[in-house]
Amino acid sequence: MRWSQTLIPTQKENPADAQIASHQLLIRAGLIRQLTAGAYDFLPLGFRALHKATKIVREEMDRAGASEVLLPALQPLELWQKSGRDVAYGDNLMRSKDRHGRINILGPTHEEVITELVAANVTSYKQLPLTLYQIQTKFRDEFRPRFGLLRVREFLMKDAYSFDADVESLDRSYQKMYDAYTRIFSRCGIPFSVVEAESGPIGGSASHEFTAACDAGEDIIVTSDKGNYAANVEKAEIGERPHTFGGDPKGELQKVHTPNMPGIDDVGKFMKVKSKSMLKTLVFKARGWPSVGSSDRPENLSRPNWVVAVVRGDHDVNEAKLKKAAQEKFQIPAIELLDDPETRAEWCIGFCGPDAAVKNLRAVMIVDPDAAQDTFWATGANEIDYHVKYFNWFRECGQALADPKKVVVADIRNAMEGDPSPKNDGGKLKTSRGIEIGHVFKLGTKYSEALDANYLDDEGKSHPIIMGCYGIGIGRILIAAVEALHDERGIIWPAAIAPYSVIITPIRYEGEVKDAADKLHDQLESAGIDTLLDDRDARPGVKFAGADLIGIPVRINIGDRGLKEGKVELKPRKATDATMVSLSDVMGQVKALLAS
């Protein structure tokens, strides 16, 4: 392809709103262009990179035995109502009302659609296992689209769904996808790591996230400095931490008037107490009990109304961990942060202390180990506009602390830099930011039960199909590549997803140089090496800068002088120097460079 015959609108300046390297460079190199908030044109170079990544994804999905389908973006709202995700997705869900007044969802994902498809067409264990995938455009109404391709409202995604008869089979299907993902990102030439992850609003029982480093990434990745643990912060466990409710009071309980202070930091500052010496008390509503009369509802079910979570003032409650602890310790199906104003007032939210949980017969309390310590504490006074100093666990809460049906200690907070590794081998946790480029989930039967996707076993008994789901944001492969691989001059594409493998830069595109450039271009193209020929009427410096900016792996400079000796200059994008190569050797050397 000749530069002048396609559209490569490079620009010298970074766009004003672009804060991260991938956003800056993908725009400056003319790969993408914003059409409207969170929706980007992929220009010719951008499309080529995207398409090469897509091709690798497709090849590896096929190799893993998955069958490709293509499902509509338009999805009937009714399907989402069946799974309850019309509510769970909230404002992120884009809708379109048709001319007859019916509402369609613009799919952000396709669990409902594919489950309904399988429910209608798979009936027997003989048709399982089955893995279907598609490469298709997704929509999500992000509140604040930003960072270029990172947080967008329309994006290309590969989503796969596995259907199995039993858990062992699911494990095999999951592993196949896990392995395929590893091959995909390796082949694309981007650095990545795999971390344990929470499954998020998609629901499910186990998941791994494939992440790439990115300072603007939405994910906090937690790793052990021993190198044997990695997880998303939403999932990351923390190692053993000794704790006790014992110990004598450090002083008399002292009430302090603390009006008009919006945050715990303000309160601490006013009271001259560090936030790590404060107890943060959050109240959640217990939810999801089987309805009255349901056979799942035990006769003598104890049903606490409230779950009170207590963590240190400088820590954040991890809702997933809290939910899990509430399930395991108190058999509470689900929890929800208190939000109705009346109940919040009853609990004195903002001024609530742990002893309030003890006094409320319908409440249970879960305390993080770091909060269950024999030390000085400040906390809420359970009275509007008041806090207390010298809170003592035993004095304030008494015997209830010893009742495991009332109070338990459990890891319910987000991991932080310096925490002990959950491997309990002396490792310390570190945190870093990254973006999710792929995600594999074990879904279980959430969707198959909601949408009646069942199979008959060899004895004719019906069971819900066990599902997994697996996503890759194809555009994020480009982000990951550019974030990891660039220098001050521009992008340095991995060969596998470079828009072109080779760029030919004639010093002047005329006479013998032009002929040689045209001939070499055709030779390389015939050999299946996609080649861009910079035929612009521009100074060599401009062309070199352009080639470096768009990041083509191999540049071939052709000039009069070299040509007289039958030579051209070969300059890998990664290298600092060029080497003179005779025309007859070019092809071999280019192939070697691209394979390296």
Place this chain on the structure above:
Amino acid sequence: MRWSQTLIPTQKENPADAQIASHQLLIRAGLIRQLTAGAYDFLPLGFRALHKATKIVREEMDRAGASEVLLPALQPLELWQKSGRDVAYGDNLMRSKDRHGRINILGPTHEEVITELVAANVTSYKQLPLTLYQIQTKFRDEFRPRFGLLRVREFLMKDAYSFDADVESLDRSYQKMYDAYTRIFSRCGIPFSVVEAESGPIGGSASHEFTAACDAGEDIIVTSDKGNYAANVEKAEIGERPHTFGGDPKGELQKVHTPNMPGIDDVGKFMKVKSKSMLKTLVFKARGWPSVGSSDRPENLSRPNWVVAVVRGDHDVNEAKLKKAAQEKFQIPAIELLDDPETRAEWCIGFCGPDAAVKNLRAVMIVDPDAAQDTFWATGANEIDYHVKYFNWFRECGQALADPKKVVVADIRNAMEGDPSPKNDGGKLKTSRGIEIGHVFKLGTKYSEALDANYLDDEGKSHPIIMGCYGIGIGRILIAAVEALHDERGIIWPAAIAPYSVIITPIRYEGEVKDAADKLHDQLESAGIDTLLDDRDARPGVKFAGADLIGIPVRINIGDRGLKEGKVELKPRKATDATMVSLSDVMGQVKALLAS
């Protein structure tokens, strides 16, 4: 691929609502499934056919020198307001309001988006010509989606846009796309014809339509029985037809009371007059005059308010022809069928006769040649609930008929079966139904002017870029193939777009037959021939019927008996008989069959 490892939900019965072969067979063969009105799942077999067609389209676009891009489906409403198409597209335009209340269009096409892109990035003649294309999902809110993939609300389309500096260059770009389309449909193996077409709401100056035969098609194709003319009925011209306003009255003008008759046929029946002896008079509003003070507005511009069209009662006015005649004969920029109730009442719409045009000083009249005849006529009496018999052109309209500034005769109706060919070589026109599978347009500067897409020539002067646009509905390639190529047993895919090239049917999938089937499957796959192995536990008759239904070009039956002699049965889908072939010859024969 093994049948049991993918999803091929064939069914015996035609779906109740499926009226045409492609709809019936694509569903019965398990290629597609309706998710919601006008939105279909492409199941594994359907996706494979679609993907093969897509690949051919992409290859030929690239070969024609076009560069691929990918533009968002979400388009800001403001862009459509600039081109005026937010109104012109009407209810077909799908919209989605985002969480901040802004409205996006779900693109049915991308002229605005790509013109705006080019406007921002192309400035010089040196960057032209340029052709960009994409293969992307389109949305259109059809009033009544039906006929399976034929009339849908979401569909995969290849749309290309050319940008040129002058008309000669546009002609070259247009021809390249025309040739590429010819190669695409030929390679896909579907019968098609190319017809001259009107450009429709997309605006423009010249277009060709690539059509495939389909009884449920929305297009009426007009061809000459001499084989030298083909056009869409919207565009089809009609050969010379002698006409005259002369001739004496055939009788006294006779008024007839005709109340409560909704159509011309009812009136004719009541009056005992055939509709071909009636004159149909339609009134259009003249529109689009340059505004007062505009430099485009000639001083002494004559500005008729009304265009009165007269055709024979059994003919239909062709608005595109009428518009063209109004422009050429009276310099009227645009016309619009009268729709405001007050003015319709003034014109006695439903009871209007040609003489009304003569009496109205601000009206001009265009009469179709078949209506300008010396014969008996019945027509409207220009009085509510009354018609007249024995209308005579000269008696009723007088000298105005001789004034070319008031009345002209021109071809303003749709062509019909039996009309003279516009080649005027004695040929007669025939009509047939078809579907549009591709369309090439010369757009001109409609969008570049609306969206300021200009280039500077070599003297630094600015001109609007001249555009063309080119579309292929990829799903319609599948419809065209199935409509043309099927029999009572199922689909007969052309090899180029068949979901699989070969299907292996072991008589029983066990023992040596299984081993031989597996081995042959792997051999064919290794040779790059995509092969489906029917590993189901089913009777041979069921498997044969399934293979015929899904239409795989070559079937290989493997049974115990043949295998003992080292032979298998080769059965092309098109052929009635199978032949025994030795295992060593299978590969060669399969390749020969697929290439034929």
